[in-house]
Amino acid sequence: MKEFIDKTIILWDCDGVILDSMEIRAKGFRDVLRAFPEEEVDLLLNYHEENGGLSRYVKFEYFFETIRKEEVKKQVINEYSTAFSNIMKQELASRSRLNQEVIDFLVDNHERFKMHIVSGSDGDELRYLCKKLGVSKYFLSIEGSPVPKIKLVEDLMKRNNYVNKETCLIGDSVNDQEAAQLNNIDFFGYNNLELEKSGKSYLYSFNEA
Structure with a gap:
């Protein structure tokens, strides 16, 4: 070119x-955060769509600290990130x-x-x-x-x-x-x-x- x-x-x-993969990643956030209010997860997905290049670690931290306004330990962020990654490895491993x-x-x-x-x-x-x-x-x-x-x-x-x-x-x-x-x-x-x-x-x- x-x-x-x-x-x-x-x-x-x-x-x-x-x-x-964007649709699958959005679904992944919903799945791992299903225990939280839907309107809070919607706010995270808006942030995710506007900041596609940022890591999930940053996005989960944003969810807890900015949206939910609560402190979150690095271990908790890592646990959610691992759960998210397990979903991605299953859902995105298709050449389609x-x-x-x-x-x-x-x-x-x-x-x-x-x-x-x-x-x-x-x-x-x-x-x-x-x-x-x-x-x-x-x-x-x-x-x-x-x-x-x-x-x-x-x-x-x-x-x-x-x-x-x-x-x-x-x-x-x-x-x-x-x-x-x-x-x-x-x-x-x-x-x-x-x-x-x-x-x-x-x-x-x-x-x-």
Whole structure:
């Protein structure tokens, strides 16, 4: 694609880009928080939709401390996150959840670009799913939470001595955009037309020449 003519490294978000998972993740939050009032869970889902690139650890903390206004121990956050992850490993391990046009791009271009996943999803869960779905081979590394995405990108750039102008990040959330901007690399929005309004580069389809 012409958008990547000056790039050699592509960093990928996963949810909503490689994997059609947003609906399943919303259901997962409802399932693990079913003991709480529905209106409180609705507020969390609004936050989840507006901050797709943030980790579940941040979202569960937001649920308890901001929505419910109660202190929560890290152990409790980890317990809810583990329960959530177990649901995701079952529900998202189907190749029908993969975004086929993105997979086609990965298949055709994984030798042309150095490619990595930097995701707000749990890193261990993500590596499990990528292996199960047969896409791990297209990426040099697959990293996720609990490390924030901004830090994941920063560490990856330093560790590999990547050149900023040769690197870009593809994502579907304002958090992805922020991670790219704060690390001084180009950002391409995808699968979220709200990002098109920001005036930044936007990819309508990977099927375009």
